[in-house]
Amino acid sequence: MKKIMYLEFERCIGCRSCQAACRECGGHDAKERNYVEYVDFLESRQTFPMMCMQCKDPACARVCPANAIQITDDGVVLSAMEEKCIGCRNCTFGCPFGIPKFDFEENKMYKCDMCYDRTKHDIAPMCASVCPSDAIRFIDHDEMMELRRKRTQLNLIEGKKPSENNKWQYVPEFFGVYSD
Amino acid sequence: MTQFIVKPGTKNLHHEGEKLITTHCCYCAMQCGMHIRVNEKTGKVVGVEPRYDWPVTLGKMCPKGVTAYQTVDHEERITKPLIKKNGEFVESSWDEALDLIEKNFKRLQKEHGKDALSVYGGVSMTNEKCYLVGKYARVALGTRFVDYNGRFCMSSAAGGFMKTLGTDRGATLPWPELEHTDCFFIAGWNAAECHPTSIQWLWKARDKGAKMIVVDPRETQIARLADVHLDIKSGTDSALANGMLHIIVRDGYVDEAYVKERCNNYEEMKEKVKEFTPEYTSKITGVSVEKLEKAAKIYGQSPRSVVMFCRGIEQQSKGVDNVSIYTSMALLRGQIGKFASGVATVTGQGNGQGGREHGQKADALPGYRKIADPEHVKYVAGVWGIKPEEMPKAGVSAYEMFDEIQKGNIHAMHVMCSNPAVSAPNTEYVWDSLRKLDFLVVSDFFMSETAEFADVVLPATTWAEDEGTTTNLEGRVIRIRKVKDPIGESKTDWQIMKLIAERMGKGKFFPYENVPQIFEEFRLASKGGKADYYGITYDRIDKEDGVFWPCPSEDHPGTPTMFKEKFGTPDGKANLAVVGWQEPAEIPTAKYPHTLTTGRVVFHYLSGTQTRRVKFLMEQCPLPYAELHPELASQYNLANGDKVKLTTPRSSMVLDVRLTKAIRNDHVFVPYHWGKELSVNQLTNPALDPTSRMPEFKVCAVKIEKV
Numbered sequence: 048m049k050k051i052m053y054l055e056f057e058r059c060i061g062c063r064s065c066q067a068a069c070r071e072c073g074g075h076d077a078k079e080r081n082y083v084e085y086v087d088f089l090e091s092r093q094t095f096p097m098m099c100m101q102c103k104d105p106a107c108a109r110v111c112p113a114n115a116i117q118i119t120d121d122g123v124v125l126s127a128m129e130e131k132c133i134g135c136r137n138c139t140f141g142c143p144f145g146i147p148k149f150d151f152e153e154n155k156m157y158k159c160d161m162c163y164d165r166t167k168h169d170i171a172p173m174c175a176s177v178c179p180s181d182a183i184r185f186i187d188h189d190e191m192m193e194l195r196r197k198r199t200q201l202n203l204i205e206g207k208k209p210s211e212n213n214k215w216q217y218v219p220e221f222f223g224v225y226s227d
Numbered sequence: 228m229t230q231f232i233v234k235p236g237t238k239n240l241h242h243e244g245e246k247l248i249t250t251h252c253c254y255c256a257m258q259c260g261m262h263i264r265v266n267e268k269t270g271k272v273v274g275v276e277p278r279y280d281w282p283v284t285l286g287k288m289c290p291k292g293v294t295a296y297q298t299v300d301h302e303e304r305i306t307k308p309l310i311k312k313n314g315e316f317v318e319s320s321w322d323e324a325l326d327l328i329e330k331n332f333k334r335l336q337k338e339h340g341k342d343a344l345s346v347y348g349g350v351s352m353t354n355e356k357c358y359l360v361g362k363y364a365r366v367a368l369g370t371r372f373v374d375y376n377g378r379f380c381m382s383s384a385a386g387g388f389m390k391t392l393g394t395d396r397g398a399t400l401p402w403p404e405l406e407h408t409d410c411f412f413i414a415g416w417n418a419a420e421c422h423p424t425s426i427q428w429l430w431k432a433r434d435k436g437a438k439m440i441v442v443d444p445r446e447t448q449i450a451r452l453a454d455v456h457l458d459i460k461s462g463t464d465s466a467l468a469n470g471m472l473h474i475i476v477r478d479g480y481v482d483e484a485y486v487k488e489r490c491n492n493y494e495e496m497k498e499k500v501k502e503f504t505p506e507y508t509s510k511i512t513g514v515s516v517e518k519l520e521k522a523a524k525i526y527g528q529s530p531r532s533v534v535m536f537c538r539g540i541e542q543q544s545k546g547v548d549n550v551s552i553y554t555s556m557a558l559l560r561g562q563i564g565k566f567a568s569g570v571a572t573v574t575g576q577g578n579g580q581g582g583r584e585h586g587q588k589a590d591a592l593p594g595y596r597k598i599a600d601p602e603h604v605k606y607v608a609g610v611w612g613i614k615p616e617e618m619p620k621a622g623v624s625a626y627e628m629f630d631e632i633q634k635g636n637i638h639a640m641h642v643m644c645s646n647p648a649v650s651a652p653n654t655e656y657v658w659d660s661l662r663k664l665d666f667l668v669v670s671d672f673f674m675s676e677t678a679e680f681a682d683v684v685l686p687a688t689t690w691a692e693d694e695g696t697t698t699n700l701e702g703r704v705i706r707i708r709k710v711k712d713p714i715g716e717s718k719t720d721w722q723i724m725k726l727i728a729e730r731m732g733k734g735k736f737f738p739y740e741n742v743p744q745i746f747e748e749f750r751l752a753s754k755g756g757k758a759d760y761y762g763i764t765y766d767r768i769d770k771e772d773g774v775f776w777p778c779p780s781e782d783h784p785g786t787p788t789m790f791k792e793k794f795g796t797p798d799g800k801a802n803l804a805v806v807g808w809q810e811p812a813e814i815p816t817a818k819y820p821h822t823l824t825t826g827r828v829v830f831h832y833l834s835g836t837q838t839r840r841v842k843f844l845m846e847q848c849p850l851p852y853a854e855l856h857p858e859l860a861s862q863y864n865l866a867n868g869d870k871v872k873l874t875t876p877r878s879s880m881v882l883d884v885r886l887t888k889a890i891r892n893d894h895v896f897v898p899y900h901w902g903k904e905l906s907v908n909q910l911t912n913p914a915l916d917p918t919s920r921m922p923e924f925k926v927c928a929v930k931i932e933k934v
Contacts, residue, residue, distance in 0.1 A: 060419035067290035179423040
């Protein structure tokens with residue numbers, strides 16, 4: 048797999064398409080493995096999407112006493128293997144992003160597998176495919192690096208050269224709070 | 228009926244034992260491209276696959292779009308005709324149902340004249356069907372009473388565009404050009420919730436530094452990110468837009484050459500907007516002078532800008548005025564008819580654009596022709612094979628049909644693709660009217676709130692069980708493909724209209740065996756009109772990713788950008804709006820001290836008949852709620868989750884409180900997608916715009932009480 052998931056939280060519009068689409072992935076049993084939350088609805092409508100980071104050294108797998116959580120050669124962290132999972136739910140507590148969930152009826156853990164049946168063919172996962180605001184993207188590593196550089200460049204164009212102790216201005220104006 | 232269309236190099240996931248059929252979403256006018264997954268053995272619809280190569284939406288979908296397929300094989304589908312006997316619906320055969328319809332339609336017309344019958348259509352269906360609704364009412368039933376739910380949706384935009392630009396096409400530019408725009412002036416459009424897949428274009432432009440000005444009483448997702456959020460009081464748009472014109476004129480942002488060459492009324496308009504100083508505008512709208520100045524400065528200096536608006540400014544008793552003035556903003560800056568700039572209304576319903584052009588409207592005939600024009604009547608009568616004198620006169624608008632029922636002029640109604648028991652304002656009056664009808668026929672595929680009032684419910688098909696064309700919000704004509712055969716005994720709306728026409732002895736005017744035959748006749752009927760579809764064919768739509776009307780001949784490329792050389796008015800010039808300020812029909816008083824406004828949530832569509840039956844969407848948003856600013860809530864000792872009773876001069880209802888600072892502190896917002904006691908339209912004001920006959924859903928005075 049040559050592509051990566053790229054998240055830009057500030058683009059999120061809270062539509063929860065990614066959640067609906069997650070349920071549509073083959074083998075997902077109509078259960079979503081990601082979530083979208085308001086930062087604080089009382090203050091504003093800002094939301095953010097959260098999906099599995101597919102960590103290099105995943106906490107969920109490390110805390111699994113049965114060694115049930117496998118990582119593919121591409122680096123995708125899979126749901127616990129049914130025959131190995133003992134249902135202890137350690138993974139759901141271990142993950143700092145709150146991604147692994149537990150199905151009490153089936154007595155098994157489930158989590159994002161990055162739509163493995165799609166991504167192994169280089170087809171975008173369902174969440175990134177449908178995200179109407181491009182908050183979730185499935186792009187080449189090079190494209191991601193370019194996007195990151197571009198944001199810095201735009202800061203300069205907008206006259207918002209990042210300065211020390213001034214994190215507020217480091218937020219690009221076009222996606223931040225207007226601060227004139 | 229199977230067709231999978233994909234461009235070379237685009238990868239899609241094909242599951243084994245399934246086929247993909249290329250079509251578009253059934254919901255809003257973004258008409259997002261999608262492939263529907265069908266199980267080849269069972270023939271059932273099993274899912275959705277993004278259509279990455281559809282140029283308008285690039286595979287993106289909102290949660291409604293992702294789950295749209297779930298309504299097709301839904302367990303609550305009506306699969307047989309239902310007849311109400313002793314207050315209960317009983318399944319019947321088609322013959323029995325049609326016998327009953329024939330008997331009652333003929334009896335009522337004999338007793339009360341031709342106009343005793345009425346047809347209430349909708350624009351969430353294909354052009355072919357929308358076209359046929361007008362013909363069905365006027366030829367098969369011979370009544371003048373036909374209108375459609377577009378009166379609650381986009382008729383003010385149509386009225387405003389007709390007045391200023393002479394032709395009503397939703398957007399003067401194709402959507403992908405938005406990426407190159409420098410400034411968006413957005414009024415009354417909750418883009419993130421109502422048309423989520425548009426956001427990608429706005430954000431792309433923002434990545435390049437485009438500015439965004441948002442006019443909304445709520446701090447919506449896009450308002451939060453805007454360069455200037457004009458937090459306007461509901462119903463004061465005509466003052467705000469005039470205030471913008473004032474500053475544009477005052478500070479010399481006018482494209483004088485463009486205005487001189489292409490617009491009328493400039494001097495009169497300048498005179499009119501003199502009084503709308505920022506101070507005066509600020510007093511009316513509640514927006515600070517600084518924000519008004521800043522917005523006008525950004526907008527006025529942007530080389531390429533688009534003025535975009537939606538129901539927020541249109542669903543008002545002066546919606547047409549609002550549209551005209553906002554459109555004049557684009558005209559003054561010389562933006563219309565150019566690249567990546569112009570003006571756009573963002574249509575709410577799937578085929579809101581196409582459905583309003585072809586004769587479903589009380590006073591209109593196909594191709595945007597007018598029933599008042601004898602030449603137009605002569606042409607369409609010729610296509611239909613009737614005598615011009617047989618063409619009924621103009622009827623009345625959707626809401627006024629309920630007045631006609633109350634007056635005893637309309638005795639029977641056939642409702643198609645619509646749910647006025649939820650979507651009309653002042654619903655208790657509408658419910659009473661529906662009860663007063665001698666005979667009500669409803670075609671629907673779910674038991675809608677309106678269908679519950681019916682004497683006969685006919686099982687219609689979903690969008691996936693029929694083919695045809697729709698026209699998206701850009702004016703691009705696109706193709707809906709048949710995904711599977713209709714379930715049970717359900718029939719398409721055109722088949723139903725044909726069957727009833729036959730019973731009324733008018734079968735020879737409806738000789739259709741398939742949809743392409745209707746399309747051929749419809750092309751001819753629109754030929755020579757403003758909305759000319761004559762040059763559009765199914766093949767061209769597939770080859771060219773849709774064709775933009777007007778397209779008068781098969782070798783015409785279509786018209787992605789409107790008004791490049793001249794406008795649609797008789798003299799080819801646009802008419803700048805010369806309109807004063809006028810209060811909304813209802814303003815806060817001591818008894819009703821606050822303002823109530825209504826709108827959509829991202830999880831539901833229109834009256835919710837479909838989306839309230841989809842599990843994911845109901846999990847996200849099961850009930851309506853009252854959104855209040857904590858400052859307003861504290862005056863009534865209301866906390867999050869408390870029950871609040873909202874009362875307007877029409878009625879009252881109880882809702883859960885949701886507190887957020889992202890709304891004006893004198894406004895209450897309630898979403899409208901629910902029926903019966905949960906319907907906020909029990910409270911809304913049926914004050915109609917004098918031109919478009921659009922009710923004022925967006926503003927009424929309300930009293931708040933803690934329960």
